[in-house]
Amino acid sequence: MKFVLIVFSSLTTANKIKSELEKRYSIKSKVIQTPKNIPVKSCSYCVKVLESDMSKAWNMVKSLDVYTKGVFGEKDFKKII
Amino acid sequence: MIYFDNSATTWPKPDRVYRGIYEFMKKYGANPGRSGYDMAQKSSRVIYECRELIADMFGISDCSSVIFTKNTTEALNIIIKGILKPGDHVITTSMEHNSVLRPLDKLSHNGVKFDIVNGDVNGYVNPDDIKNKINPYTKLIIVNHVSNVCGTVQDIQQIGDIAHKNGVLFAVDCAQSGGVVDISRNADFFALAGHKGLYGPMGTGILCINCKYKLGCLTEGGTGSYSTHLEQPDELPDKYESGTLNAPGIAGLCEGIKYVRIHGIDQIRHHEAMLTKYFMEGLGNIKGITIYGPRDIKRQTGVVAFNKSGYDCVTLSQMLNDKFKIASRAGYHCAYTAHRTIGSGDGGAVRFSFGNFNTKDEVAKALMAVNLL
Numbered sequence: 049m050k051f052v053l054i055v056f057s058s059l060t061t062a063n064k065i066k067s068e069l070e071k072r073y074s075i076k077s078k079v080i081q082t083p084k085n086i087p088v089k090s091c092s093y094c095v096k097v098l099e100s101d102m103s104k105a106w107n108m109v110k111s112l113d114v115y116t117k118g119v120f121g122e123k124d125f126k127k128i129i
Numbered sequence: 130m131i132y133f134d135n136s137a138t139t140w141p142k143p144d145r146v147y148r149g150i151y152e153f154m155k156k157y158g159a160n161p162g163r164s165g166y167d168m169a170q171k172s173s174r175v176i177y178e179c180r181e182l183i184a185d186m187f188g189i190s191d192c193s194s195v196i197f198t199k200n201t202t203e204a205l206n207i208i209i210k211g212i213l214k215p216g217d218h219v220i221t222t223s224m225e226h227n228s229v230l231r232p233l234d235k236l237s238h239n240g241v242k243f244d245i246v247n248g249d250v251n252g253y254v255n256p257d258d259i260k261n262k263i264n265p266y267t268k269l270i271i272v273n274h275v276s277n278v279c280g281t282v283q284d285i286q287q288i289g290d291i292a293h294k295n296g297v298l299f300a301v302d303c304a305q306s307g308g309v310v311d312i313s314r315n316a317d318f319f320a321l322a323g324h325k326g327l328y329g330p331m332g333t334g335i336l337c338i339n340c341k342y343k344l345g346c347l348t349e350g351g352t353g354s355y356s357t358h359l360e361q362p363d364e365l366p367d368k369y370e371s372g373t374l375n376a377p378g379i380a381g382l383c384e385g386i387k388y389v390r391i392h393g394i395d396q397i398r399h400h401e402a403m404l405t406k407y408f409m410e411g412l413g414n415i416k417g418i419t420i421y422g423p424r425d426i427k428r429q430t431g432v433v434a435f436n437k438s439g440y441d442c443v444t445l446s447q448m449l450n451d452k453f454k455i456a457s458r459a460g461y462h463c464a465y466t467a468h469r470t471i472g473s474g475d476g477g478a479v480r481f482s483f484g485n486f487n488t489k490d491e492v493a494k495a496l497m498a499v500n501l502l
Contacts, residue, residue, distance in 0.1 A: 057354045058364045060193050079173070081165030091356035093165070093465045115156035115364065 051122040053094040054104050054109060055082050061114045062093040068108055075101045085125040088117045096122065131452045131491045133326025135484035136305060137458055138324045138331055142385065149384035150377050161376050162353040165181050172376055179383035180366075186386060187307075187321075188314040189337050192210040192296075193365040194207030195337040197374055201304040202228040203347075204320035204336035207369060208300045209233060209271065211344030218266040220297075222249045222254045223466045224273045224281060229302055230466065242266070248470045251423045260291045269298045269318060274312065274319075275305035278467045278480065279422025280405075280432030282310060289315035298342060307335075308389045309430050310398060317342060327389060328485075329382030332375045338365065348372070361459055397485045401431030404483045404492050408433055411496035418499070421478055431483035434473060437499065443481045445502065449479075453498040457481050 056062045060077045069075040075097060082092040097105050102119060106129055109116055119129040132140050153175060160164070161173035177192070184192035198204045208233040213219055221229055223245050233243045239349055245260045248254045259270060270292045271425055285301050292299035298469050300318040308326030309483065312319065317340040323333025338344065346361060350371030355362040389397065406426045412418045417438035423429040446459035460477045461468050468474045481495065 057362065058193070058367050059173055059353060060180065060366055061364070062414060063173060064192065067177065067181065079165075079170050089357050091354055093354075 050099040051096050052082070052099050052120055052128060053080075053082065053086065053096055053120045054105060055086060055088055055092055055094040055117040055120060057092050057115060057117065059093045061116075062095050064112070064114065065095045065109060067075045068112065069097065069101075069105055072108065073101070073104055075104065077105075083125065087125075092117065093118075098124070101124070102128070131494060132456045133481040133483060133491075133495065134456050135457050135487070136325065136480065136482035139326065139484045139486075140164045141331065141486055142328050143388040144379070145388060146330065146381045147382040150330060150381040151325070151332075153377050153380035156468070158377065160372070160373055175380050175383060176374060176376060179386070181336055182383060182390070183321075183337070184389070187319070187337055189339060194338040194367045196338065196366045197376065197379060198334040198336055198369075200334035201302065201320045201322045201334055202334070204298075204334050205271075205302055205396065206232050207228055207344060207347055208318045208320060209236065209269075210347060212269050212298060212342070213241045216285060217241050217268040218260045218264055218267060219243045219269045219271060220259055220267060221245055221271050222259075222273060222283070223284070223470045224252050224254065224278075225271075225275050225464065225466065226273060226277055226302065226304065227320060227463045228304070229271055229273070238407065239286065245466065248281070248467075250472055251425075252276050252279055252471050253428075254283055256284060256287040256291055259288055260295075263291075263297060264295050267295070267297050269300060271300040271302070273302045275303075275310065275432075276422070276428050276467055277305050277432065278462050278464050278478070279434045279471055280305075280354070280429035281423050282306070282428055282430060285429055286313040286315060289313055297341070305430065305432070308386075308397070309401070311394060313340070315382050318344075319350055323378070323382040323385070327382060328385030330378045332380040333382045336369065339468075346367075392485065398430070400485055401483045401487075402426045404487055404489060405431045405433060406438050407489060408481060408483075408492050408496065411492070412499065415496070415500045421473045433481045434471070434478040435475075435481075436478050437502065440502070442477050444481050446502055449495075449498055452502075453494070454497055455495055
């Protein structure tokens with residue numbers, strides 16, 4: 049299974065996205081620290097979701113108007129969005 | 130022991146609060162927001178759940194605007210010192226706690242001007258008196274929602290409307306009202322105690338930000354985010370939550386809020402109103418008693434301030450403890466101007482404050498004790 053990481057500066061924001069994904073779409077996700085291979089410099093948190101859930105999750109992030117550093121591949125750390 | 134000091138902190142707490150704290154500390158007491166391992170994440174989920182519960186209870190659309198503080202005083206200090214600059218004017222009332230008046234006094238030495246609007250003998254502030262004090266430099270109106278001295282409930286809806294019509298920020302000290310009476314949703318900022326009407330443990334306070342105004346912060350430091358930046362992050366709640374949170378306390382608060390939700394604010398108020406009415410009626414039949422404040426259960430909460438002739442309030446409170454094991458609080462309750470307003474400025478008063486765990490039988494025993502003394 050392939051996963052993507054949606055990166056946020058704030059842990060609270062990451063937790064909010066996790067909660068909303070579950071509430072709105074029953075999508076399971078996990079909050080983890082952002083790997084240092086992802087080029088975001090600072091300490092941050094990300095929500096790990098299945099790649100197949102990425103577009104739903106991303107649309108929700110945009111609709112909530114929260115600050116995000118983008119979506120990255122879990123394995124290659126490349127920026128997807 | 131009969132406990133009537135619920136305005137200081139509610140006691141006992143619901144069993145689920147004790148269990149919540151214990152389980153948090155025993156099972157997943159890691160530092161929330163500092164690491165990615167499962168236990169730290171579980172800990173952070175408890176904090177997040179509590180934020181969501183508070184946002185839901187007090188009508189805050191984004192739970193990131195729910196800030197945990199160590200108490201109401203800290204939340205009020207963030208509001209006051211985060212807004213006011215030299216040259217600004219602020220309006221407050223004579224019913225305030227020192228948690229508002231002392232920060233304002235300090236700022237007044239640095240060019241902030243403030244007006245104190247007097248309440249009437251029952252503690253009620255006329256919103257028009259506030260309106261009449263607004264001038265072009267007025268930046269903030271800050272009022273106490275429920276008096277910790279005598280339970281007076283201010284009309285914060287009307288005061289908030291006046292503030293907003295005049296382009297002035299509006300903040301409310303909800304230390305005594307959170308979980309006790311419905312809080313008007315038109316305040317820009319409100320400060321809450323986690324350990325009073327929300328039945329959490331001491332060491333928990335809340336700042337709710339209900340507008341887009343960017344408050345300055347009092348404390349800078351580690352937030353677990355933006356670590357390569359020397360400047361404090363602007364993102365909420367991180368901006369105001371530097372350092373490790375009181376996570377076990379917040380876990381307990383989370384359970385306290387669930388307790389209030391299960392019982393319902395209206396139901397809790399109804400119970401406390403019944404006790405208060407019974408107590409005030411009983412006091413009315415005892416010779417030498419003076420009750421201060423509204424004496425109107427529809428316009429006050431479960432707080433009663435009184436004196437008995439021939440006794441100073443501290444002695445009376447101590448005798449209630451020593452002879453009858455009744456816990457009350459005497460003195461000025463950190464709100465001298467409120468006492469002066471309601472007529473107890475010369476010596477203070479004994480305060481009984483009721484909670485959801487008090488019973489009519491306890492109140493009856495207290496009345497008998499006051500009568501016997």
